[in-house]
Amino acid sequence: MAYLGVIISMLVIFGGLAWLLFRSIKGREVERRVIFVFIFVAVAAPILFPITFEEHASPVVKGLFDHIDTLPPGSRVLISFDYDPAMAPEVQPMANAISFHCLDRGHKVVFMSLWATGQTLLFNTLEDVIRPEFPDLIDGVDFISTGYKAGNEGVLNVIVSDFKKMFPTDVNGVPLDSAVIFDEINSCADFDLIVALGGGRPGPKEWVLFVGDPADVPIGVGVAAVVAPQLYPYYPRQIIGMLGGVKGAAEYESELAHRHERFKNMAQPGLKMMGPQTLAHIVIICFIVIGNVAFFRSRRREGR
Amino acid sequence: MRRTTYIVVAGVVLLFGLSWVLHAVSMSGEADGIERAFMITMAAFLTLAIYSFLYKDNPFYKFAEHLYVGVSAAYWMCQAFWSTIVGNLFPRLSEGLSNYFQQPYQASGWNITYWIPVILGIMLLMRLTEKYGWMSRWPLAMIVGTTAGLNFVRYLRSDFVVQVSSTFMPLLGEDPHRWQGFGAFISNLDLSATGQLAAIVSNWVIFFGVICGIIYFYFSKEHSGAFGRASRLGIWILMITFGASFGYTVMGRISLLVGRITFLFRDWLEIIS
Numbered sequence: 075m076a077y078l079g080v081i082i083s084m085l086v087i088f089g090g091l092a093w094l095l096f097r098s099i100k101g102r103e104v105e106r107r108v109i110f111v112f113i114f115v116a117v118a119a120p121i122l123f124p125i126t127f128e129e130h131a132s133p134v135v136k137g138l139f140d141h142i143d144t145l146p147p148g149s150r151v152l153i154s155f156d157y158d159p160a161m162a163p164e165v166q167p168m169a170n171a172i173s174f175h176c177l178d179r180g181h182k183v184v185f186m187s188l189w190a191t192g193q194t195l196l197f198n199t200l201e202d203v204i205r206p207e208f209p210d211l212i213d214g215v216d217f218i219s220t221g222y223k224a225g226n227e228g229v230l231n232v233i234v235s236d237f238k239k240m241f242p243t244d245v246n247g248v249p250l251d252s253a254v255i256f257d258e259i260n261s262c263a264d265f266d267l268i269v270a271l272g273g274g275r276p277g278p279k280e281w282v283l284f285v286g287d288p289a290d291v292p293i294g295v296g297v298a299a300v301v302a303p304q305l306y307p308y309y310p311r312q313i314i315g316m317l318g319g320v321k322g323a324a325e326y327e328s329e330l331a332h333r334h335e336r337f338k339n340m341a342q343p344g345l346k347m348m349g350p351q352t353l354a355h356i357v358i359i360c361f362i363v364i365g366n367v368a369f370f371r372s373r374r375r376e377g378r
Numbered sequence: 379m380r381r382t383t384y385i386v387v388a389g390v391v392l393l394f395g396l397s398w399v400l401h402a403v404s405m406s407g408e409a410d411g412i413e414r415a416f417m418i419t420m421a422a423f424l425t426l427a428i429y430s431f432l433y434k435d436n437p438f439y440k441f442a443e444h445l446y447v448g449v450s451a452a453y454w455m456c457q458a459f460w461s462t463i464v465g466n467l468f469p470r471l472s473e474g475l476s477n478y479f480q481q482p483y484q485a486s487g488w489n490i491t492y493w494i495p496v497i498l499g500i501m502l503l504m505r506l507t508e509k510y511g512w513m514s515r516w517p518l519a520m521i522v523g524t525t526a527g528l529n530f531v532r533y534l535r536s537d538f539v540v541q542v543s544s545t546f547m548p549l550l551g552e553d554p555h556r557w558q559g560f561g562a563f564i565s566n567l568d569l570s571a572t573g574q575l576a577a578i579v580s581n582w583v584i585f586f587g588v589i590c591g592i593i594y595f596y597f598s599k600e601h602s603g604a605f606g607r608a609s610r611l612g613i614w615i616l617m618i619t620f621g622a623s624f625g626y627t628v629m630g631r632i633s634l635l636v637g638r639i640t641f642l643f644r645d646w647l648e649i650i651s
Contacts, residue, residue, distance in 0.1 A: 319629045
């Protein structure tokens with residue numbers, strides 16, 4: 075049934091595109107709303123009839139994966155949720171996969187957020203992934219959520235030297251002095267790895283500038299696709315690895331599923347999203363070709 | 379308003395009510411079924427209202443846009459107040475305020491300097507009054523000055539000094555990708571040999587890409603001859619970079635669309651699991 079749905083969708087999309095190409099060659103314009111309809115169909119069809127592709131982790135994704143995998147169990151990892159619901163479809167799969175990976179390896183994880191909206195998305199990760207998958211782990215001992223603090227770079231500037239000064243309590247109002255996980259953590263320099271998830275400001279770039287470089291702490295980032303090109307210059311010296319957009323999330327999930335048996339049975343939204351991504355990209359490329367055909371045809375006609 | 383407008387608004391209200399009722403019926407076993415049904419219907423309505431802009435500008439889009447801006451501002455303000463002013467400031471200022479907001483008082487954290495941000499914050503709010511609006515310039519100047527000072531040091535180090543040194547790539551490779559000559563490369567045509575070549579080629583691209591990119595922006599010399607060719611290569615490098623950025627942007631936007639369509643199909647229409 076799914077295959078039949080995929081075949082019918084492909085016929086509709088590519089048949090429509092061929093018809094548009096024919097119209098363009100004839101010199102007739104394509105209404106912009108027609109493009110929107112094609113993109114909608116190209117995205118909706120693989121969601122209704124799922125298509126999945128094999129993904130392999132690229133070196134930039136493997137950099138972060140291998141670092142988490144090779145850290146000795148009990149290492150201290152800080153994960154910062156610096157994004158909002160608009161970025162969540164891309165970044166939340168990364169957040170879930172990385173959080174799962176860290177806790178599955180036995181690391182002690184501190185969660186925080188520089189965005190007010192990140193706190194709610196952090197709560198989703200705790201409820202959807204951590205509590206169901208790791209029911210034996212204890213809040214305050216194995217992991218802790220310190221929640222959100224306002225102040226952007228100001229927050230980073232403080233926690234780089236004194237974490238508890240900015241976060242005196244966890245998200246539930248429990249003093250961090252009484253949390254076992256914070257027995258050996260005073261500042262960001264005490265973490266073995268910091269993972270910054272986001273795509274805006276403050277975000278991964280600010281973590282590199284205000285914490286990673288001054289405190290010499292390894293930073294890994296998971297970012298929305300829009301800002302990924304801006305962060306490539308920091309790899310590999312200033313960031314150990316990067317997950318760029320949903321492609322990065324899919325690669326990370328694929329690597330996790332290959333190397334951690336438990337993750338195979340879990341939801342892998344990043345991999346699922348690659349089907350719609352691929353088809354939508356093919357449609358966009360086709361529209362670029364159609365647009366160019368129309369452009370050169372009209373220029374040739376004007377030349378006559 | 380025209381008659382068509384009344385019909386469209388009535389249709390949307392009717393559909394909204396129908397969706398709410400149907401979801402509430404399907405969630406009748408849950409404790410907060412009616413509220414959740416309303417939330418799902420509202421989220422679906424707002425999603426469709428925003429996307430309706432693709433057809434043309436309309437009142438539903440305007441409503442959703444204004445609601446989004448208002449709710450975002452209110453949400454951020456409340457979170458900042460409860461997490462930072464209540465969570466960080468009050469416990470260091472007064473035991474009474476800490477107890478009132480049920481926060482653990484930090485007697486050791488008390489410091490008179492914490493009154494400075496309180497005063498500056500009040501001065502910032504003076505912007506709302508016409509007579510004392512000038513007072514807001516002082517804290518604003520403080521914010522701008524502090525941010526500039528902090529960023530100057532951090533950017534100089536991370537975005538300039540370290541980035542310049544990162545551009546000086548080992549053009550013959552380095553461990554574990556050190557170049558061992560064509561003989562070794564040809565006789566070891568496996569993945570590691572490919573990785574070795576790729577690493578070296580990428581270092582050359584970075585090295586020449588940076589130089590040619592800078593040449594393109596150097597206008598004190600005519601772009602002709604070898605200099606002109608390097609400049610042309612520079613613009614190619616820039617265009618490829620912009621193309622990569624555009625590709626990533628498209629991927630990001632499609633991801634958002636996937637997220638919303640998945641929500642509509644799974645949570646609202648319930649046609650996928």
